[in-house]
Amino acid sequence: MDLFKAGVIGVAGVLLAVSLKSHKAEYGFYVTLAVCFVLLEYITRYFMQILSGMETLRGYLRENYSYLALLLKSVGATYACEFCAGICKDAGYAGVAGQVEMLGKLYILSMGMPVLFSLMESIQSIM
Numbered sequence: 001m002d003l004f005k006a007g008v009i010g011v012a013g014v015l016l017a018v019s020l021k022s023h024k025a026e027y028g029f030y031v032t033l034a035v036c037f038v039l040l041e042y043i044t045r046y047f048m049q050i051l052s053g054m055e056t057l058r059g060y061l062r063e064n065y066s067y068l069a070l071l072l073k074s075v076g077a078t079y080a081c082e083f084c085a086g087i088c089k090d091a092g093y094a095g096v097a098g099q100v101e102m103l104g105k106l107y108i109l110s111m112g113m114p115v116l117f118s119l120m121e122s123i124q125s126i127m
Contacts, residue, residue, distance in 0.1 A: 006042045010035060032090050040083060047079070067115060074108045081107075 081104030
């Protein structure tokens, strides 16, 4: 039901923004921004459910849950960068949106480096 509500809010917000854009462009942007924040609230609800599931997984992993924390951070960074880039694109700043997306990709790559180093150490110990 939440997905249906979010879809209706999104479509209604876009239709309202398009109709307001013909009168004053900034009003359409403000409506779009408000809809994005309402939908972000729905996203955080589901993200909290995922976090509680990850806590259960953490109990099974015992000591090696640092990789799980890296996974959660990278997923959170992906959503945050995608959200910000979408708002920048809607505002007409595609160049800024591209830079935000690039920053997100580099951040995730840098977070994955310890996992890569651990994998390389494991391979060297086998050989």
